[in-house]
Amino acid sequence: MPEARYAVFGHPIAHSLSPRIHAAFARQAGIALQYTAIDAPPGQFPDILAAFATGGGRGGNVTMPLKEQAYALSATLTPRARAVGAVNTLTWRDGQWHGDNTDGAGLVRDLTGRHALDLRGRRALLVGAGGAARGVAAALLDAGVLELAVVNRTPARADALVDSLGQPGRAYSRYWDDLSNQGDFELIVNATSAARGTGAGAFTAPMTLVNSRTLAVDINYGEAAIPFLAWARAAGCLHVVDGLGMLVEQAAEAFELWHGVRPDTSPVYDELRAEQVRLVTAD
Structure with missing residues (x-):
């Protein structure tokens, strides 16, 4: 054996x-x-x-x-x-x-346990629609976020993820080019992997997405999380969390x-x- x-x-x-x-x-x-x-x-x-x-x-x-x-x-x-x-x-x-x-259980346990953050009632934006995003989307809804907007460079993938969640009205997809018209969010989760293995290229998104209590989370850790976390700090997010705790x-x-x-x-x-x-x- x-x-x-x-x-x-x-x-x-x-x-x-x-x-x-x-x-x-x-x-x-x-x-x-x-x-x-x-x-x-x-x-x-x-x-x-x-x-x-x-x-x-x-x-x-x-x-x-x-x-x-x-x-x-x-x-x-x-x-x-x-x-x-x-x-x-x-x-x-x-x-x-x-x-x-x-993945979803790990993310929620890290945010609500280790960081003592309440996810309930937050308007949330999920950036990405691949396997990593799929792993956390349902858990965020279960944790009590008010609504979940999903945006992805390939709109069809965002649409497919939203359809799989089965919560029309509460979970919906939006176009990347239309982000500046979506208002602000109390939770922004980056579930893209573009920076991993390619160096720390800049993450760009409208800073109007952020309000005075926004929690920004990157499910990546280390070098791969640098671009999004730098954007989140520059935009004035109240809390900025990487994916190390979720990983553990x-x-x-x-x-x-x-x-x-x-x-x-x-x-x-x-x-x-x-x-x-x-x-x-x-x-």
């Missing part, structure tokens, strides 16, 4: 902190764990995932741009994965992959699913955050 293996799949994937996070969780729980990062170009992902299972793979996290592919490769889906049409957590059981999505919290959800143990996320988050601060200071 091959040794049980776990991994995170993405393209690119060298930046991923997931192996460190899961190693830390495993030390807490006293679990021997083999968890690696596997680069999987979209065209090769099905074959790479199949080889991983044959070699003892028992669970996988999935990041950009593979979440919708992971959905299609799953034999069964949890209700939350089915609702959003994207999978970020795979479990191998009975010779099949079973898909879940822990969604990983905890997956770890509990695989191992039946809920890890303590605080020390893991604090260590990673302190390291990021040191890197910024060193620069």
Whole structure:
């Protein structure tokens, strides 16, 4: 019997902190764990995932741009994965992959728990409509946002995401070129990945989107989050949050699913955050 293996799949994937996070969780729980990062170009992902299972793979996290592919490769889906049409957590059981999505739960737990922010009653703007955006859209609605506007460079994808949410009137799509006419928002979430792996290009959007209590969230972390967070600070957002906490919290959800143990996320988050601060200071 091959040794049980776990991994995170993405393209690119060298930046991923997931192996460190899961190693830390495993030390807490006293679990021997083999968890690696596997680069999987979209065209090769099905074959790479199949080889991983044959070699003892028992669970996988999935990041950009593979979440919708992971959905299609799953034999069964949890209700939350089915609702959003994207999978970020795979479990191998009975010779099949079973898909879940822990992104939304991770984001809400980070914002409402770690940052003590109330999402209820906020008018929200979601930038992006890919697998990452799908993972958080339904969770934001469940957390009580008043309404959710979705904007994407490809309007058809925004329309498809809104249709999948099944809440007409409360969730709706808007054109990117018409953002200046949409008023302001109390929550703006960037779920695009344009900056990852390409350097810190500028993020541009009308600053009229921001009001005196706007919370700006980028589900990316590190270098990939810099452009949006810089825009948010320049626009005067009251709170600015990157995706590091979401990353840790969604990983905890997956770890509990695989191992039946809920890890303590605080020390893991604090260590990673302190390291990021040191890197910024060193620069």
